[in-house]
Amino acid sequence: MKITQDILTKQALELLKKLISTPSFSGEEDKTGDAIEAFLQGFGVETKRQHNNIYAFNKHFDERKPTLLLNSHHDTVKPNNAYTKDPFNPHIEDGKLFGLGSNDAGGCLVSLLATFVHFYEKESLSHNIIMAATGEEENAGDKSIRALLPILPHIDVAIVGEPTLMDLAIAEKGLVVFDAVVEGTPSHAAHPNDNNCIYNTIETLQWFKDYSFEKVSDALGEVKLTVTQINAGKQHNVVPAQVNLVVDVRVNDCYSNEEIAATLQKEAPCKVTPRSLRLNSSCIDPEHDLVKSGLALGRKTYGSPTLSDQAALSCQSVKLGPGDSTRSHSANEFIFVNEIEEGIDIYIKTLTGFLQ
DSSP states (O other): OOOOHHHHHHHHHHHHHHHHTSOOBTTOOHHHHHHHHHHHHHTTOOOEEETTEEEEEOTTOOTTSOEEEEEEEOOBOOOOTTOOSOTTOOEEETTEEESTTIIIIIHHHHHHHHHHHHHHTOOSOSSEEEEEEESOTTTTOTTSHHHHGGGSOOOSEEEEOOOSTTOEEEEEOEEEEEEEEEEOOOEETTSOOSOOHHHHHHHHHHHHHHOOOSOOBTTTBSOEEEEEEEEOOSSTTEEOSEEEEEEEEEEOTTSOHHHHHHHHHHHSSSEEEESOSOOOOEEOOTTSHHHHHHHTTTOOEEEEOSOOGGGGOOSEEEEOOSSOGGGTTOTTOEEEHHHHHHHHHHHHHHHHHHHO
């Protein structure tokens, strides 16, 4: 039987319903991994598995060719308390498929899986294709794509499936979270103290509010620095020794995370310590043939402020997928059925233009 796009779309929707009905919180994706393996194997695809990362190579993989990675994740966050619908009951209302993970990133994942199957047996492609359905994206875990990448062949370019309304996110901001400490002299509240760390924090907060990094990205704009948490003191009559701040820094593609950390550690008026430097910004050349193929279909490009597994990749990559990022992690999450239909069609047409 010929595998038509209509068949792939129908089967992708059925797989998405199965994924929604199967809890797959980060680190607990074994059952959704089983379902993804069964989907691919049902189309004659030979699959491989590492932890809950399911991956496959196109049938005519040729080590002499460059390689394209198709990646999306099958783990979800836990449903928030505002849900009024059963998050594990996939059902369609007014063209919307409701359920946890439907938009982030189930719709993207099943659309990429269908696209991979479409190209699986094709010969004379310009690139090899690796499909990777990975776990632990939501918590950037050790058994996520970060564990898989070292055992994969060299990757030259990647599509990361996240909801972008099928426009091309050609750059994505990185993230560095800093713990900052403002120090002072601890004392009894009844005694004079001209080195109260809480008062010292006023000037420090103003410094963070006013500080800006010089380089501005065409796609991502400025580096965004935000103090998001403040904590100090344990009782009313004790001036504490320090105030603890948390500073969230969204990094554009003009800087490495290491540069951001070195700059703040040198210039900030208090001690700052980065929690991690691994969530880097990412981008793809706007003139890359993959981008041009999407533009030829009337798609737009933009810079994305939200993180994805792109942060783990060292190759050029684009974030692209059906659904809307603003629905992610929301109550009563949904994706339109026609977004998945359109997503599969645009993925296939974009790769047809790129791979041939």
